Amino acid sequence: MKADPAVQRQLLDLAKVDAELSRVAHRRRTLPELAEIDEAEKTLRKHRDTLVASQTAISDLDREIARQEKEIESVRAREERDRKLLDSGTVSAKQMNDVQHELETLARRQSALEDDLLELMERREALELDGQRTGAEVDKAEQELADAKRRRDENVKDLDTTQARREEDRVKLVPRFPENLLSMYERVREQKGIGAALLRARRCGACQLELDRNSIAEIKAAAEDEVVRCENCGAILVRTVESGL
Numbered sequence: 001m002k003a004d005p006a007v008q009r010q011l012l013d014l015a016k017v018d019a020e021l022s023r024v025a026h027r028r029r030t031l032p033e034l035a036e037i038d039e040a041e042k043t044l045r046k047h048r049d050t051l052v053a054s055q056t057a058i059s060d061l062d063r064e065i066a067r068q069e070k071e072i073e074s075v076r077a078r079e080e081r082d083r084k085l086l087d088s089g090t091v092s093a094k095q096m097n098d099v100q101h102e103l104e105t106l107a108r109r110q111s112a113l114e115d116d117l118l119e120l121m122e123r124r125e126a127l128e129l130d131g132q133r134t135g136a137e138v139d140k141a142e143q144e145l146a147d148a149k150r151r152r153d154e155n156v157k158d159l160d161t162t163q164a165r166r167e168e169d170r171v172k173l174v175p176r177f178p179e180n181l182l183s184m185y186e187r188v189r190e191q192k193g194i195g196a197a198l199l200r201a202r203r204c205g206a207c208q209l210e211l212d213r214n215s216i217a218e219i220k221a222a223a224e225d226e227v228v229r230c231e232n233c234g235a236i237l238v239r240t241v242e243s244g245l
Contacts, residue, residue, distance in 0.1 A: 001227040003181045008227065008238050011185060011196035014173045017166050018189060024163045033152035040145040047137045054131040061124045068117045072110060079106045181227065188234050196236035199228075199243040206235035220245050 082099050085091055091099060174182065189195030197205030202216055209232045211219070219228050219237070228237045239245060 001180060001184065002223070002225045003178060003227050005224045005239070007177060007181070008196075008225075008236070009240060010173065010176055011181075011236060012198055012238050014170065014177070014185070015189075015194060015196045017169045017173065018195065021163060021166050021170070022193070024159050024166070028156065028159050031152055031155055033148050033155065036148040037145065037152060040141060040148050044138065044141040044145055047134055047141050051131060051134045051138055054127055054134055058124060058127050058131065061120055061127065065117065065120050065124065068113060068120060072113045072117065075106050075110045075113065079103060079110070082106070184227070185236060188229075188236065192233050192235060194233070194235050196238055197230070199237040199239055199245075201242075201244050204230040204232060204235060204237060206230060207233035209233070216245075 082103050086096065086099055177185070185195035187195075192206070194206040199205065199211075199219070202210045204211065207230060209230075211231060215231045219239070222228055224239075228239070229235065230237050
């Protein structure tokens with residue numbers, strides 16, 4: 001294939017634009033904020049799950065506390081009824097003994113219930129403190145996630161700007177090349193990542209490998225408008241004064 005040497009040299013400008021577009025794409029995929037966001041989301045989910053578990057446990061305790069308080073009230077009501085019965089003076093000696101025995105039983109029952117209630121209240125207080133700490137951790141994780149997303153968005157915005165500019169440059173460059181040369185360039189770029197590079201001395205600017213003597217001799221013998229390629233990576237080799245041929 002043949003192409004005007006000046007046109008071939010412009011392939012270096014196109015390759016430079018494409019290289020920057022590739023860097024932008026790579027940068028977009030590997031932004032450190034992406035890993036930070038992923039980790040922050042995992043941390044946030046963990047703290048939220050812990051908070052939900054704590055709130056659920058508190059709700060369960062609240063029901064148990066309410067049940068315990070209701071039972072204590074029931075015992076107190078029965079105790080008050082028995083005391084009124086004793087104070088009425090209408091009970092027989094045998095009934096009085098029975099009522100007094102029941103009052104003693106009720107007192108023990110009330111004491112046990114109140115001890116259980118105190119334990120439940122202490123457990124609830126401990127869970128409440130844990131919930132407050134977990135809530136603070138959720139707030140912190142949410143803030144860290146928001147910060148990471150903000151930094152990601154700022155970086156993506158910068159990348160979008162750079163990409164738009166380079167794509168505009170590419171649109172201006174592409175019409176300068178004949179279709180067959182551009183097709184070769186695009187095919188090589190798709191396969192190897194770099195479509196064209198400068199031949200500097202004996203080294204290919206794409207793969208950075210030195211060409212052997214035979215290849216250099218063939219390139220030297222080739223006409224200026226002949227399109228030559230690297231024997232190692234297949235990239236189009238652009239010859240300039242730096243090639244030293």
